[in-house]
Amino acid sequence: MAHEGRLHLLKLTLAGVNHKTTPVDIRERLAYPKEHLNDALKALSSREGILETFILSTCNRVEILTVTSHVSPGPRFFLDFLQETHPGLQGINLHPYLYHFTGEEAAAHFFEVSSSLDSMVIGEPQITGQVKEAFERARSMNLAGPMLNQIFQRAISTSKRVRTETGISHLPVSISYAACQLARKIFQDMRDKSILLLGGGDMAQLTARHMKKMGVKSLTLMTRDTQKGQLLARDYEAGHASFEELEQRLVDSDMVVCSTGADSYLIGEELAETVLHRRRNKPLFLIDIAVPRNIDPAITRHSSIFLYNIDDLKSVVEANQREREYEALQAKEIIREELQAFARWQADRSTVPLIQSLRTHTESIRLAELDRFQAVLATLPPEAREKVDILTRSLLNKILHPTYHTIRQSSDIDEVREWVSKCYGLPAESPTNDPPGQTSEAPDPEALPSPTFLKRESPA
Amino acid sequence: MLLDVLSGRSKAIPWAGITAGVGGVLLHTLSLFILFTSRGHVTLISLKESVSFFAWSLVIVFLILEHQRKAHILGILVFPVAFLCLLFVLGVSTDKTFLHTSTTSILISLHSVLIDLGLASAALAFFVSCFYLLLDMFLRKKIFNPLFNKLPSLEFLDRLNQEFNGMGFIFLTLGLIFVMIWSYRTYYMIWPWGKKGSWALLIWFLYLATVLLRRGKSFQGKQAAYLSIASFFLFAITILAVNLFMGGGHSVF
Numbered sequence: 001m002a003h004e005g006r007l008h009l010l011k012l013t014l015a016g017v018n019h020k021t022t023p024v025d026i027r028e029r030l031a032y033p034k035e036h037l038n039d040a041l042k043a044l045s046s047r048e049g050i051l052e053t054f055i056l057s058t059c060n061r062v063e064i065l066t067v068t069s070h071v072s073p074g075p076r077f078f079l080d081f082l083q084e085t086h087p088g089l090q091g092i093n094l095h096p097y098l099y100h101f102t103g104e105e106a107a108a109h110f111f112e113v114s115s116s117l118d119s120m121v122i123g124e125p126q127i128t129g130q131v132k133e134a135f136e137r138a139r140s141m142n143l144a145g146p147m148l149n150q151i152f153q154r155a156i157s158t159s160k161r162v163r164t165e166t167g168i169s170h171l172p173v174s175i176s177y178a179a180c181q182l183a184r185k186i187f188q189d190m191r192d193k194s195i196l197l198l199g200g201g202d203m204a205q206l207t208a209r210h211m212k213k214m215g216v217k218s219l220t221l222m223t224r225d226t227q228k229g230q231l232l233a234r235d236y237e238a239g240h241a242s243f244e245e246l247e248q249r250l251v252d253s254d255m256v257v258c259s260t261g262a263d264s265y266l267i268g269e270e271l272a273e274t275v276l277h278r279r280r281n282k283p284l285f286l287i288d289i290a291v292p293r294n295i296d297p298a299i300t301r302h303s304s305i306f307l308y309n310i311d312d313l314k315s316v317v318e319a320n321q322r323e324r325e326y327e328a329l330q331a332k333e334i335i336r337e338e339l340q341a342f343a344r345w346q347a348d349r350s351t352v353p354l355i356q357s358l359r360t361h362t363e364s365i366r367l368a369e370l371d372r373f374q375a376v377l378a379t380l381p382p383e384a385r386e387k388v389d390i391l392t393r394s395l396l397n398k399i400l401h402p403t404y405h406t407i408r409q410s411s412d413i414d415e416v417r418e419w420v421s422k423c424y425g426l427p428a429e430s431p432t433n434d435p436p437g438q439t440s441e442a443p444d445p446e447a448l449p450s451p452t453f454l455k456r457e458s459p460a
Numbered sequence: 461m462l463l464d465v466l467s468g469r470s471k472a473i474p475w476a477g478i479t480a481g482v483g484g485v486l487l488h489t490l491s492l493f494i495l496f497t498s499r500g501h502v503t504l505i506s507l508k509e510s511v512s513f514f515a516w517s518l519v520i521v522f523l524i525l526e527h528q529r530k531a532h533i534l535g536i537l538v539f540p541v542a543f544l545c546l547l548f549v550l551g552v553s554t555d556k557t558f559l560h561t562s563t564t565s566i567l568i569s570l571h572s573v574l575i576d577l578g579l580a581s582a583a584l585a586f587f588v589s590c591f592y593l594l595l596d597m598f599l600r601k602k603i604f605n606p607l608f609n610k611l612p613s614l615e616f617l618d619r620l621n622q623e624f625n626g627m628g629f630i631f632l633t634l635g636l637i638f639v640m641i642w643s644y645r646t647y648y649m650i651w652p653w654g655k656k657g658s659w660a661l662l663i664w665f666l667y668l669a670t671v672l673l674r675r676g677k678s679f680q681g682k683q684a685a686y687l688s689i690a691s692f693f694l695f696a697i698t699i700l701a702v703n704l705f706m707g708g709g710h711s712v713f
Contacts, residue, residue: 187614188613281681308602
């Protein structure tokens with residue numbers, strides 16, 4: 001492993017643009033097409049000092065995560081890279097759009113992105129898959145080492161916790177799902193319900209698809225164009241009916257989604273009254289997403305009718321978005337805990353090489369001293385010689401135990417290293433100059449020391 | 461945290477509530493067990509005991525329902541009401557008994573317990589109806605708040621309302637049958653036609669009407685919720701009036 005001996009010096013840096021900082025016309029040009037991502041990763045990893053890296057490129061963000069030794073690359077480094085890999089953006093100043101984090105801030109931002117707290121639609125599930133895909137790409141190109149491995153694993157487990165421990169993804173934020181949410185507030189079980197679709201608009205089709213997933217008993221499509229309607233009905237395993245049957249179908253249905261292009265009311269007061277009478281006041285849930293509306297709003301005076309138009313559904317979505325934002329605040333607490341766990345991992349890993357070198361050093365002194373008294377020890381019986389060996393080892397361990405403890409508890413490993421080196425006369429560390437990109441194989445975390453990058457740094 | 465409690469967003473709240481409820485009901489069961497075994501019969505001989513048993517039945521029925529159907533939103537009414545009932549029980553220092561211990565028999569014991577269980581069922585139907593009307597209002601006025609998200613469906617609430625009313629009717633009917641048998645054995649009179657008897661019969665007819673109306677599918681939803689609310693109030697008032705204000709209490713039976 002190329003940088004194994006100096007993991008404690010590794011620096012994590014994240015830079016990128018997203019939907020909050022960058023307008024779509026710049027964002028769409030900055031996004032890396034899939035076929036160019038490998039080249040971009042190669043170009044990035046060949047730069048001096050880059051040990052591990054990966055690029056996350058979606059329609060809403062481009063994020064570049066790098067692990068370097070000793071020094072974090074500044075924003076200029078990333079700006080140059082973005083300009084170079086996007087020749088079409090030459091001459092455009094990207095600086096105002098770029099954000100740049102190092103150390104703990106970089107890890108925190110990455111956790112927030114992976115958990116979908118930074119997404120345009122908070123709680124949307126796709127981002128976690130996109131992060132996984134980006135990491136797999138880096139790993140397949142041998143660009144993910146111990147640091148990226150660790151941060152990736154933690155980011156994925158953070159996103160799982162956020163999803164299961166908060167209600168961030170429970171409430172729907174699309175119009176068609178909002179209709180399903182309302183249906184569930186009226187009906188207990190959709191599996192014994194019948195749904196009538198008046199018109200085959202996009203929204204009606206989406207709602208039909210969701211309802212199908214919820215296992216509705218029967219779905220009927222009603223269109224003026226019989227041929228087209230029958231084709232569409234086949235796609236959704238639905239029945240087809242003509243408008244002449246409207247009254248009967250309304251009597252038989254529990255939910256109606258209306259999205260025809262009709263310019264007058266299809267369901268008016270008179271029809272509603274007849275239908276309700278025949279339904280014996282069984283609740284009827286009506287969704288009118290057509291503009292102009294297809295259902296007379298006056299029919300809501302009947303207590304068995306629940307009618308929602310497109311604006312009502314939008315207000316459901318808005319309310320759900322507000323709830324998700326609230327849940328995001330809860331999720332921040334989970335991220336804080338995961339960051340602490342990550343910091344502990346960092347601290348543990350970073351102390352290992354120091355403890356190991358101290359142990360090796362003191363052990364060599366002990367062996368040398370035993371060797372010096374070899375002549376005397378040789379006169380002793382084997383059991384006594386063994387006892388001396390045990391005694392010296394135990395003595396050494398007892399003396400060093402508080403030092404090991406102090407090292408493990410230390411918040412500033414560099415300071416402790418200096419102090420321990422002076423006290424015990426440890427040999428100085430010899431830095432290596434390995435070429436970048438040779439950090440492919442993830443080391444055994446138990447056997448390897450790790451970096452302390454979690455000291456907060458101000459952006460360059 | 462306070463916001464979480466008020467909005468019911470925190471998942472820990474229902475869990476803590478249910479756990480505390482189970483603990484409370486176990487202790488309450490123990491205290492009732494000690495009371496009944498020390499006395500040798502289960503007759504509720506005073507208002508204090510009646511209210512205590514009502515609180516116990518309310519929580520027991522709710523916990524069974526919660527276990528089987530996950531309706532923990534009901535807990536926000538059941539637990540405070542049970543708590544207030546127990547506070548009342550603790551606050552009543554002197555307790556007038558409405559039954560002489562000499563009149564107790566197994567029939568009277570069953571009567572008192574069944575009527576209390578009937579009242580608890582009616583109370584649950586009342587709570588469910590309140591939630592029904594609240595959700596109906598949210599849906600009609602398009603109010604989408606955290607409480608709206610927590611409420612179960614109208615259909616579920618309506619079904620619970622029907623089931624609780626059905627249970628209440630069965631308990632009430634059995635309770636009255638047992639007291640009629642006892643009355644006949646003691647006074648050779650099946651029904652005491654007075655204020656008390658008339659009120660009890662009115663309540664029974666009200667619940668009978670509710671059950672019969674619900675059998676016809678067209679009586680449901682809001683109408684059923686309003687009827688449940690009215691029936692519960694009449695039931696509770698009758699119980700209180702019979703025991704407190706209609707001279708002689710049960711002792712003249």
